[in-house]
Amino acid sequence: MGGRAPARQRSIRRHNLALLLTEIERSGPISRAELARRIGLTKATVSSMVEALRGAGLLEEKVPPLSGVARGRPGSPVGFSVQAPVAIGIEIAVDYVSACLVDLDGTVRRSVRHAQDHRRGDPAQHLARAVECARGLLANAPNRLVGLGVAIPGVIGDRGRVRAAPNLPAFVGHELAVELNELVTDLVTSAPGALCIEVGNEANLAALGELWYGGHDDLRDFVLVSGEIGVGAGVVAGGRLFAGAGGAAGELGHVTVDPSGPPCACGSSGCLERYVGQDVLLSRLGLDRREQLADALCSGEPAVGKVLEEAAHALGVATAALLNVVDVPAVVLGGLYAELAPALEAVLRAELERRVVAHVWRPTEVVVTNLGATAAMRGAAGVVLQRFFADPVAFIPALLPAE
Ligand SMILES: [Zn+2]
Incomplete structure (x- = not known):
């Protein structure tokens, strides 16, 4: 032509x-x-x-x-x-930041992860540090950058506005997409304005990461239940994410397990997170760091078994409530729950069997993520790639002949 x-x-x-x-x-x-x-x-x-x-x-x-x-x-x-162009996925978790550089087919080329407590300090500085991680990944990569996707444990509105974030309250009100855009002006290379910035909820993006890259063939309807400091869920139905009217669907961590239970950072009480969040579990197990969990699991101590059994019970009760509302046949365990799966699965399955109505004709499948802690950042990068594939010319105008 x-x-x-x-x-x-x-x-x-x-x-x-x-x-x-x-x-x-x-x-x-x-x-x-x-x-x-x-x-x-x-x-x-x-x-x-x-x-x-x-x-x-x-x-x-x-x-x-x-x-x-x-x-x-x-x-x-x-x-x-x-x-070919590349995309970057970033996860700003409560206590770490991670980033990956992916090819157009979603394959991770490089990744990085640093411990970072985002509960303290200035969100603007945390964002700048996350962008530095991205910059590090791009070093010596001549490829055009399509955009950045960022996953964060909060409810996200337009322009990446953080509407709620019980575990990262300082981020609330920040328009992350706008702030990121200002931080990456130097990354916009030969196609000004075509850098795509996507910000989304960590569990929702982890669910998309699972859908696209999780390696579970035929898994098109599921709930990803992800444990970190907070507890999140992403609902995928018919191969599409269900994010709700305002992006707050899947806030499993704030489903009430016991109305008279302990107060929660969200303002409610007795939320699931207060029973099975990472900090709560570590404190109940007498541990300081997540890395100590593996040893605790192997110890076979009855006290450890009891704490995890109670956690699995609470997780099962809340997840069953979610499944009874959304009617999807599978649960994918992610984050902390993937690591703890051997200790949680039996009780969790029993609770689902007992409480999920559909279980009578269709037993709920419980599977463990293959993506480790990478699901959210891979999903974030994947969302950027989807935008690219929807209209490549918006990113590379030279693909069309001259007018
Ligand atoms: Zn809560």
Whole structure:
């Protein structure tokens, strides 16, 4: 192509570029012919777009899976190039900050994690430090940055505004997307204004991380229950996140387990978090640090078993209430609960069996995350990638021929 292209033609090509890249993201390296078949375009159209994308450094020829097909032949697959754009996911947790650099297919290229108590100090400085982590990951990576996704344990509104954050009260009212935008002006390279900044709730993004990268085939309906200092849940139904009308869906940590229970930072009392949050569990187990949990678990001490049994009971009661409302067939245990799963699972399963109505015809599946502590930052990066795939031209205008 080239030269002048009518507006309608440009708009069709813009849409087709999104279709094509989304299909490669979904399928991995794929031949032009198969690509054309799957997205319903002619081979000529697909070949022309593939050439433009190769020219822009997004795609490259891959080694064919079968020997005998030479590179560059029609049957040879194309996939994302090593020079293709990248995204960054950041998690600002209560007591640590972590970040990862991911390729277009969501593969983690590098990651970093530092202990950092975000309950103390100035949120603006914490954000700046998180951005420094991102900068460190980008060092020596010439790739164009599509954007940053940030996960934080709070209810997030428009412009990344923190509406509520019982464990990080100093962040409330901050418009994180706006503040981040100011911190990363130097990262906006050749396409000014096209850096995407997404801020979301930690458990919601962890649920999306689980959906996209968790390796659980066919898991399209589930609740991710994640334990950290706070307790969060992300509800995925039909392969989509259910965030509620204001982003506060899945606040499992503030579901009441006992109305006459201890006061909670959210203003209520007897919240689940007051029974199974990390600090509460550590204090009940007489431990100072989370790293000591593994030894405590192995000790086989009856006192440890009793504390964890009570925790599993409370977790089961609250999770069963959530499942009875949203009717999804699976629970994914994340964060602290993934580490504690061997000690929690039996009691948790028994509570779900007893309390979830649907259990009668469809036993609730309980699975443990494969993503360790990375689910939230990977989900955050994934949301940025979704924005890119929805309209690549918004990020790389040169993909369209000149007007
Ligand atoms: Zn609460």
